[in-house]
Amino acid sequence: xxxxxxxxxxxxxxxxxxxxxxxxxxxxxYQTATFGHVGLGQSxxxxxxxxxxxxxxxxxxxxxSLENACDTVAFSSGMAAVSACFELFEPGDHIICSExxxxxxxxxxxxxxxxxxxxxxxVDTTDLEKIRTVLRPExxxxxxxxxxxxxxxxxxxxxxxxxxxxxxxxxxxxxTFLSPYLQNxxxxxxxxxxxxxxxxxxxxxxxxxxxxxxxxxxxxxxIRMIAKTTGGVLAPxxxxxxxxxxxxxxxxxxxxxxNAGKVARWxxxxxxxxxxxxxxxxxxxxxxxxxxxxRGAGSMISFRTDSVETAHRVLEKVxxxxxxxxxxxxxxxxxxxxxxxxxxxxxxxxxxLGITETLLRLSVGLENCDDIxxxxxxxxxxxx
Ligand SMILES: *Cc1c(COP(=O)(O)O)cnc(C)c1O
Numbered sequence: 001x002x003x004x005x006x007x008x009x010x011x012x013x014x015x016x017x018x019x020x021x022x023x024x025x026x027x028x029x030y031q032t033a034t035f036g037h038v039g040l041g042q043s044x045x046x047x048x049x050x051x052x053x054x055x056x057x058x059x060x061x062x063x064x065s066l067e068n069a070c071d072t073v074a075f076s077s078g079m080a081a082v083s084a085c086f087e088l089f090e091p092g093d094h095i096i097c098s099e100x101x102x103x104x105x106x107x108x109x110x111x112x113x114x115x116x117x118x119x120x121x122x123v124d125t126t127d128l129e130k131i132r133t134v135l136r137p138e139x140x141x142x143x144x145x146x147x148x149x150x151x152x153x154x155x156x157x158x159x160x161x162x163x164x165x166x167x168x169x170x171x172x173x174x175x176t177f178l179s180p181y182l183q184n185x186x187x188x189x190x191x192x193x194x195x196x197x198x199x200x201x202x203x204x205x206x207x208x209x210x211x212x213x214x215x216x217x218x219x220x221x222x223i224r225m226i227a228k229t230t231g232g233v234l235a236p237x238x239x240x241x242x243x244x245x246x247x248x249x250x251x252x253x254x255x256x257x258x259n260a261g262k263v264a265r266w267x268x269x270x271x272x273x274x275x276x277x278x279x280x281x282x283x284x285x286x287x288x289x290x291x292x293x294x295r296g297a298g299s300m301i302s303f304r305t306d307s308v309e310t311a312h313r314v315l316e317k318v319x320x321x322x323x324x325x326x327x328x329x330x331x332x333x334x335x336x337x338x339x340x341x342x343x344x345x346x347x348x349x350x351x352x353l354g355i356t357e358t359l360l361r362l363s364v365g366l367e368n369c370d371d372i373x374x375x376x377x378x379x380x381x382x383x384x
Contacts, residue, residue: 005066005180005181005250006250006251008062008065008066009062009066009181009246009247009248009249009250010247012058012061012062012065013061013062013064013065020054026240026244027055027058027240027243028054028055029055029236029237029239029240030049030053030054030055030236031236031237032049032053032236033048033049034047034048034049035047035048049233049236050228050231050233051228053236053239055236055239055240055243056074056233056234056236056239058239058243059074059234059239059240059242059243059246060072060073060074060211062243062246063180063195063197063201063211063213063246064213066180066181066184066246066249067175067180067184067185067186067193067213068184068186068187069186069193069213069214069215070214070215070216070217070219070220071213071214071217071220071223071224072211072212072213072214073211073212073223073224073227073233074197074209074210074211074233074234074239074242075209075210075211075212075227075232075233075234076208076209076210076232076233076234076235076238077196077198077208077209077210077232078102078104078176078194078195078196078197078198078199078208078209078210079104079105079108079196079210080210080232081194081195081196081210081211081212082104082105082108082174082194082210083108083112083230083232084212084223084226084227084230084232085172085192085194085212085223086108086109086113086116086118087226087230088141088170088219088222088223088226089118089140089141090117091116091117091118092117092138093117093118093119093138093139093140093141094118094119094120094121094136094138094139094140095109095113095118095119095120095121095139095140095141095142095143096120096121096123096125096131096134096135096139096141096142096143096169097109097120097121097122097123097125097142097143097144098122098123098124098125098143098144098145098146098148098153098155099122099123099124099125099349099352099353100145100148100149100150100151100153100353101122101143101145101148101149101174102145102149102174102176102196102341103149103337103341103342103343103344103345104341105143105174106122106342106344106345107344107345110344119138121134122349124153125142125144125146125153125155125160126153126154126155126156126285126286128156128159128160128163131160131163132163135167139167139169140169140170141169141170141171141172142160142163142164142169142170142171142172143172143174144157144160144171144172144173144174145173145174145176145177146173146177146286146290146293147177147178147279147286147290147297147298147300148177149176149177149300149337149341149361150277150302150335150337150341150342150355150359150361151277151302151353151354151355152277152278152279152284152286152300152301152302153286154279154284154285154286154287154289154290155286155289156289156293157171157173157185157188157189157190157293158188158189158292158293160189161188161189161190162189164189164191165189170191170192170219171185171189171190171191171192172190172191172192172193172194173185173190173192173193173194174193174194174195174196175193175194175195176194176195176196176199176200176328177199177298177300177327178294178296178297178298179195179199179200179201179249179253179298179328180195180249181200181249181250181253181295182253182257182294182295182296182297182298183293183294183295186213186215188293190215191214191215191216191219192212192213192214192215192219192223193211193212193213193215194210194211194212194213195210195211195213196209196210197209197210197211197234197242198210198326198328199326199327199328199329200249200252200253200327200328200329201242201245201246201249201328202241202242202245202246202329203245203246203248203249203252203328203329203330204241204245204329204330205326205329205330205331205333206241206329207238207241207242207245208238209234209238209239209241209242210234212227252330252366253296253298253299255366256298256299256364256365256366257280257296257297257298257299258369259299259364259365259366259367259369259372260278260280260297260298260299260300260301260364261278261280261297262369262373263301263362263364263369263372263373263376264276264278264280264281264301265281266373266376267301267303267376268281270380271306272305272306272307272310272380273303273304273305273306273380274303274304274305274306274358275303275304276301276302276303276304277301277302277303277304278297278300278301278302279297279298280296280297280298299328299363299364299365300327300328300361300362300363300364301361301362301364302337302359302360302361302362303359303360303362304354304356304358304359304360305358305360306358307358308357308358310358310380311336311357311358311359311360313379313380313382314334314360314376314379314380315334315336315360316379317378317379318334318375318376318379319375319378319379320332320367320371320372320374320375321333321334321362321372321375321376321379322334323335323336325340325341326363327361327363328363329363329365330365330366331365331366331367332362332363332364332365332367332372332375333362333363333365334360334361334362334363335360335361335362335363336360336361337355337359337360337361338350338355338356338357338359341361342355
């Protein structure tokens with residue numbers, strides 16, 4: 001019988017056959033570039049670390065088991081995983097993306113992907129009809145973030161999977177914001193799942209990593225070929241850091257989500273706050289869809305202040321919460337999407353999406369929730 005998620009976070013895939021010979025409890029860091037051959041034409045299964053390394057294999061098997069994937073490759077960053085994914089396409093291919101997207105992915109699509117002959121349409125994927133209106137014969141993939149960054153829009157993954165199947169498209173889902181603990185896109189019909197492992201999976205704001213998980217063997221072979229050829233794979237020590245982070249994924253996600261729910265409700269009641277974007281609030285337009293496809297709303301919140309001055313005051317006055325990019329770790333972080341994560345998104349697009357000077361994004365960490373709220377409270381107060 002298959003182990004539960006919490007157990008798989010700690011022990012990896014239950015039918016994983018590779019066991020280190022000393023029975024070390026913490027999986028060893030195989031800090032080696034290459035592996036000796038046991039004889040002519042014979043291999044231990046490990047030849048060169050760019051292609052395969054035991055520490056990375058253990059991590060990849062663990063992520064595959066959490067995402068119910070056929071195979072996973074661990075990359076040196078989330079963006080390396082996204083870049084590898086777009087190597088699947090040919091000049092002339094067309095991709096439809098969520099319009100609200102991690103800023104680095106928008107930059108990649110508008111620069112190198114276009115240079116390589118891909119064309120892209122950014123649409124509001126919360127509305128499946130809008131996806132249909134931009135479909136073309138050369139459309140090859142749907143690229144979705146749900147909840148999206150930073151507006152927390154929810155896209156119906158089952159609906160997208162049905163459309164992808166009907167039109168023979170690949171459904172690619174960036175699952176960074178919920179982590180496999182709360183959402184498993186492959187179970188909902190996705191073909192490829194992307195993670196920035198720098199976020200919830202590693203969970204301690206101490207490493208940069210990325211994952212690309214495939215739903216079937218054919219895709220897995222193509223991704224393996226891309227990874228070994230382009231080479232942006234994760235180093236053994238970083239693999240170990242992410243493995244250690246994943247051991248506590250379940251407990252971290254539970255508590256961070258609990259904290260986020262309290263912070264979101266508290267923020268909603270503050271006079272200086274105009275709007276809170278959090279899929280765990282019943283008034284969120286994607287609340288029901290998120291509930292139907294995910295096991296929670298996670299710990300990412302965006303909110304709009306009543307003025308630019310308030311937004312700036314919060315960023316300058318927070319003490320416990322760090323004003324920094326990134327998310328998903330034990331430390332609460334607050335981000336200014338307009339200048340930090342989305343400066344390369346064209347201004348009219350940002351305006352259309354709602355990424356304005358009054359929008360702040362908060363990654364709720366593992367501190368005591370009362371302390372997080374007290375910090376926000378003092379930051380929101382106008383100084384006398
Ligand atoms: C951070 C992030 C990425 C990029 O990952 P890196 O590890 O920073 O390269 C991609 N997608 C989302 C949703 C992210 O939050």
